[in-house]
Amino acid sequence: MTRAGRPYHLTPGVDADPVLVEIVQGYLASVEREVETAIGRTSRSPMIRDAHDYRAGLHDRHLRKLTGRSYSALVDPVVRDHPIETMRPGDVFFHNDVYLSEGGIGHLPDLCVTTPVFHAGPDGAPAVVAFVQAFGHHDDIGGTVPGSMPSHATSVFEEGLMVPPIKLWDAGRPNEAALTIMTRNSRMPDSLAADLDAECAACLMGARRMAELFDRYGQDSVEACFDAILDRTTETFRREVLSKIPPGSYTWEDYAEHDGVDPPMLHRQRITLTRTDDADGPGLVVDFTGTGPQARGPINHCGDHADGAFLKKWLAPILRNLADTPERMAELDVNEGVVPLVEMRFPPPGTLLTPAFPAPTNARTFVILRLLGVLAGAVAKAVDGRMPADQETIRYTGVYGTDAHGRPYLMREVLGGGSGGRYYADGEDTVHVVPDSRNLPTEFSESRFPFVVERLGLAVDSGGPGRYRGGLGYEKHVRMLRDAHFMSIADRSILSCWGLRGGRAGQPFAVTIDPGGPHEREVDALADAEPVAAGEVVRIRTTGGGGWGDPLQRPYDDMLRDLRWGKVSFEGARADYGVVASGPPEAPVLDETATAALRTELAAERGAEQPFFDRGPGYARLADGRAAADVDWR
Template sequence: MTIEEQAPAVSPIVLEVVEGALESVRHEMEVLVDRTARSSIIREQHDQRAGIYDASGRCVTAVSFSSVPTPIIRKFAGTIRPGDIFIHNDVYQSDGGVTHLPDLCLTAPVFRDGELVAFVQSFGHTGDIGGMLPGSIPLGSTEVFQEGILIPPSRLYHGGDVDTDLYDLILRNSRFPDELRGDIDAFCAAVRAGAERVATLFARYGTPTVISCFDRMLERCASDLREVVLPQIPDGTYRFEDFCEYEDVQPAEPRTLLRIRCTMTKTADGILFDFDGTDGQVSGSLNWPGTPSSYARYLGALLKGYAPDVVINDGVLDVVRVDVPKGSLLSPEFPAACAWRTYPFMRLLDIGQGLLAQATDGQVPAAAEPISAYGIFGARSDGTPFLLREITGAGSGARSYADGADTVDAAPESRNMPAEFAENFFPVRVEHLGLRPDSGGPGKFRGGHGYWKDIRVLTDGLLFLYADRVRLAPWGVAGGRAGASARWILNPGTPEERQLPAKAEGLPIKAGAVLRVLTSGGGGWGDPLDRDPATVLLDVHSGVVSAEAANAAYGVVLTTEDGRIEIDGAATEALRAARRSTGPGRSMFDRGPGFRELVASGALVPWFVEDDAYVGGQR
């Protein structure tokens, strides 16, 4: 009789205890990595994730940002031993769990009484694993081989003994081997600790009971989605598309935008996302080598907004299905470049929200662009090389009940990089750090604000810039307006001031130059003329909304008496009434002026029209 056949019924109390213990283990693993890794993006910004899986590779903890152990199971089945630790980053052998090469994944098995009962994993974005440019995320790569070392599923530790030849090979391919060693050692420590904690859980409650808990947790996710979430979304078929900006990526490939198109079919039993019509793979690095199951996990996480207490684990695969055309931007053929799969990655969230907005009359958050990044590469005064790289958060989209959050990153539990850390470890000085005024999209509820950060570079170096949503702003929903687009400005307020390209690599930057980072704001929700004037005034007093924007965007008339800004109530009511009588009316989506200009010029042709708002396709 197998363990599964022996599995007993599990009481609700034991189930909650086991589930809580697993989440505690996952959290402990991530904290351990935060405290011991060396890459700034992991250590300071938490671009890393842990996960716990059953013996078949199903994730029983949150899956929205975690890898999968199935490549390890497939390659090493029958030979996995206690003390083994596996490593991989090959995006084309990862089952969609790793999607660009800097994300190294470490996996450890969990044994109980000689039986393999579970896996734990830790993975995160390391600083440099080789390739054509420092940082290993080149825009201009045309094949994955240019982006760094590819590590197929490999055994780094054999029963507790490290494979020094393999380890040396990996480190030899990094420009910063000491930093990379610190990251890998941190991941190894995390999976060892995680495996020990999970083994203790099996010892305490017995293998059949814990496996029954695993099964029940997966079943509960699926049943909660069917019983709680799906009834909130009307049955039907809905269409939406969004775009990644491709300018400045591959000059030999003269394309402006990349289109991702999706049709969502909702029934009482589940949801199908069909990406037929999505653009084909490109020669630049904006391809995303995912799989249908990895996309289902990713899009399924959006459903948590309808039931915040639901843990979205691999049970979501029983409810959400995804079809992706082969050879497309979302399913490229090996060895297509994929270092900046980040922008399709972000766009899928917006597409999912756009589809759900149509199904629920706008009861979703507005769009956001919570990942842009800059890098500065050079040498310190002692000649040692450095790479300062930061993922810069942005404003999140407003919701139907609240403003968006300011300066957030897409990675779960992510953080900004402290100015003190940057100044202590790199030859830079942060001269301004705050919110970017007027960046949040106007609405009844305002989009969150982006960053305004001025960085003075103290040595000559090279500048790397990566931003999307520059021409096409984060859209507003249900009458809300688009947020401000991201901008990079060199030497602001001087005769040498110039706006830099959204995406650029290896730009020379001189000692003393200032880079101004202006990240995007989230889209607004609802008609800005419905926003409480007192809330608009509070934003003005806080310095996040200008007096000009209060009038132009929100129809609030302000006066100044004794140096104090106040609301002119009668004038505000009159102005709002006049604008309502002459305005264009409510539209479901506002994509901003850049989108309207492209439509007017004929560069974009609408796929369909929804509430007089273009939701367009590319000619």
């Protein structure tokens, strides 16, 4: 079955009852949440159980994603290798092979289990009617470094165990040989085994719940509701979102800054966005022509498979920012209904988005997260900046070594960062891009690993200055109790989250070991094994979101609140906002006369003409001294 040849409607001629549509949509959301809750309560690894870096997805028998709270992997590679007619109740399929995943798997630590849902057909025999899937990031799947994300990798073979779609459970019986092979290749075999068991059991439970829906209302009625749910998404996005983009073409680009192998450089990702119209209404063409060549290091992403189906659903949430209100934006689901609205055009093989096997991919977040910002920038040019400024809200940090009993341990977490300022509000602080994801609880970390968390708070001044300030990133201080190694897979350590329409860029990611001590040193954002001695502190500062609008126009009341809350320092207020204030932080006093004079002076110094986007000072370092790219102007 190919995605291009798949019928979009399953039940032509069958009308969906509008009340039943609401019941089915609520039921799907409930099943998705129940599957995720079961995984969270029965898994073992910190990344799955505590950080919640996983998600569930429900798909129909034509592989269309039905739920819209989050993205998920694809069912396509499973059906490609294991035809639907060969599946049996109790089967569970597994894969993590990036190059055989049709674009649904980005790097090897993302493990995916898929379970078919059965319902008795007209002849009484059980037939597949849907799929339940779980997809998450796991602690270790082998490879050259703990955590299976070697920053120096030049081949996918260095990154861990590749498993194409296989049958992990056969009619309810686990494939013990396959499980043994996978756990034998992991440095954390017990955690991996427990996580896989949790995910398989949760998906089998979800399959039973889905089967009950078909048993209760019948296959034709339920599938008619599926059509109606997806049709509603298509029509809503046409009417409320795409119609806000004026017809025309808009080009923007952004960059990853390093690949772990070559010196830092601008690894370009470019989008030309074209608003089109047909008989049904507006649509979009997303053209990636101009994206840079495949990197030697692990920042590549296989995005062109299955007509870009994964990327369509990954990028579509950015478009929700065009909704009339924030409340309406939160209501818009991103399911398979967005797929017919978007045509994707990819460059020839050999680029960051079309890498050739066996190019490494473990740090592909540098590309797929950047593409969210590139699309946002292209849309911002079309709508006079009525989009959020940039955010980059995921990076992996961690430590590993041996504990006091000589046992090996691995602690990793996905720390968030600030989101971009918006045309109506400041950005949010410490946002995680994965729904329901979170930093590891301090109490859990200190009880399990040999370190102490001495500070976890907001990184002062990290948010990009603007009329609406960017959200702040984290500042976390970890004091090691035993010698260990620090690891980091992070971007935006040179380039910053860009500001928009006069707003300025946020502060970049930074890691310092032994700050203020005799061995103080900065650590590269891509680090596999930085030694940390017992007693030394690791200070992590994550990215701040970009600012929106002129920071010299930020109201005095907002500045006083920022000072009271410790989000902006007195020095930052003066340098970035032209605000002169004094007094204790809990009761700052603003000098309006001095502030007005300073803002006039700063406005004169910067001149009248500014680029539409501000990339921050790091851009000039990688762009031969240029302060802005050609596409940054309107």
